[in-house]
Amino acid sequence: MIRLIESGTAALRGLLLALSISITSYAAGQEQLTLLPSPAPDNSSLSRVVANESGEIYLSWVSQDADQATLAFARLTSEGWDAAQVIGEGRNWFVNWADFPGLSVDSSGMVAHWLQMSATGTYDYDIRARFYSQDKAAWTEARTIHTDGISAEHGFVSMLPFSDGTTLISWLDGRETVHSEPPGAMTLRAAIFDKSGANISEWKLAHRVCDCCQTSSAMTEKGPIIVYRDRSQQEVRDIYATRLVDGAWTLPQAIYNDNWQIAGCPVNGPSVAAMNKSVAVAWFSAKDDIPKIQLVLSTNSGLSFSKSIVVGSLNTNGRVDTTILESGDIIVSWMDTAGEAKIMLSRFDITGGLLGTTKVAVSSASRRSGFPIIEALGNSVYVTWTDIDATPQVKVARIDY
Numbered sequence: 368m369i370r371l372i373e374s375g376t377a378a379l380r381g382l383l384l385a386l387s388i389s390i391t392s393y394a395a396g397q398e399q400l401t402l403l404p405s406p407a408p409d410n411s412s413l414s415r416v417v418a419n420e421s422g423e424i425y426l427s428w429v430s431q432d433a434d435q436a437t438l439a440f441a442r443l444t445s446e447g448w449d450a451a452q453v454i455g456e457g458r459n460w461f462v463n464w465a466d467f468p469g470l471s472v473d474s475s476g477m478v479a480h481w482l483q484m485s486a487t488g489t490y491d492y493d494i495r496a497r498f499y500s501q502d503k504a505a506w507t508e509a510r511t512i513h514t515d516g517i518s519a520e521h522g523f524v525s526m527l528p529f530s531d532g533t534t535l536i537s538w539l540d541g542r543e544t545v546h547s548e549p550p551g552a553m554t555l556r557a558a559i560f561d562k563s564g565a566n567i568s569e570w571k572l573a574h575r576v577c578d579c580c581q582t583s584s585a586m587t588e589k590g591p592i593i594v595y596r597d598r599s600q601q602e603v604r605d606i607y608a609t610r611l612v613d614g615a616w617t618l619p620q621a622i623y624n625d626n627w628q629i630a631g632c633p634v635n636g637p638s639v640a641a642m643n644k645s646v647a648v649a650w651f652s653a654k655d656d657i658p659k660i661q662l663v664l665s666t667n668s669g670l671s672f673s674k675s676i677v678v679g680s681l682n683t684n685g686r687v688d689t690t691i692l693e694s695g696d697i698i699v700s701w702m703d704t705a706g707e708a709k710i711m712l713s714r715f716d717i718t719g720g721l722l723g724t725t726k727v728a729v730s731s732a733s734r735r736s737g738f739p740i741i742e743a744l745g746n747s748v749y750v751t752w753t754d755i756d757a758t759p760q761v762k763v764a765r766i767d768y
Contacts, residue, residue: 406441406448407761412753413467414761427470461492471526486518498564515542581636587668627654635685651685690743
């Protein structure tokens with residue numbers, strides 16, 4: 368039973384333009400928005416878009432039919448979308464609007480993850496993953512990436528491929544929240560896995576974190592950085608970062624002190640993007656009940672960050688994502704809830720100057736609409752989201768800057 372919990376090239380661009388459903392130009396910023404055909408079927412949602420270093424775009428999604436959930440993906444080529452391929456399916460998956468499957472890709476292979484119930488408790492679920500090696504042209508059997516064997520909450524995964532073919536996976540781990548009195552806290556853990564899915568190294572990165580906010584990771588010139596929402600003993604839930612330096616993780620530090628004290632989880636994690644020494648982190652906060660999307664920038668691989676820049680305020684429910692264009696400009700996606708909900712992209716230069724904002728699509732503030740996801744390829748951004756106007760279906764668009 369599925370548990371649904373509300374909690375390129377110029378040639379490629381030309382062909383996709385011909386295949387596009389609609390085009391809208393915004394003269395102020397000279398950007399062009401193209402709605403692409405979607406390879407996802409009806410009753411699809413929970414999509415992500417990701418690019419590899421060869422400039423290929425991959426779209427993943429979950430489709431649901433009665434009690435069964437299916438994770439599939441398609442690759443975008445010069446001739447359009449390849450035929451969709453199924454990664455995994457099951458009747459005992461934990462299907463969640465904010466904590467959903469993902470796909471990591473690079474030239475040597477892919478890694479996919481999803482959540483699967485481990486016991487009868489509402490939040491007893493494991494992180495399951497399959498690893499695909501280009502050398503073997505085959506997926507491994509599904510495996511649980513954490514080794515605690517405890518029926519508890521495990522999720523909110525981020526995945527980051529390394530140049531040697533290994534993959535860094537970080538996640539929220541609830542093993543310490545059960546079987547103790549009083550219950551312990553949710554922790555942040557990470558591990559490196561080889562192409563076969565073997566665990567090479569594993570760490571506990573933070574001892575007390577927000578229970579259901581997404582994690583995010585990126586590769587800087589100096590190594591990986593992971594960002595997440597911390598949780599102090601006083602219930603201050605600000606965004607923290609840790610970096611892997613010379614084989615050891617740095618002591619987590621706040622990227623900015625919102626001092627947002629909130630008794631429950633806001634289900635709104637941060638997003639980090641990096642290119643060389645440039646790092647951008649965007650997040651949602653609502654201190655004093657004032658909603659804000661904020662952005663900080665780094666020019667030294669995340670060693671230090673700028674003052675915060677307000678991206679959107681007052682009429683937003685967050686749901687941010689971040690990416691960096693080849694030009695070095697930063698793109699932040701977020702939800703504007705003034706009137707009808709809208710998916711927005713705001714563009715900034717490396718100094719934090721706002722270059723423009725684009726409306727991608729009308730959406731919904733409902734949890735069913737999920738989290739829009741963006742990915743840069745050159746000076747274009749691919750966006751995916753769920754249209755819930757009629758039958759839910761994953762949509763894809765490209766914005767050329």
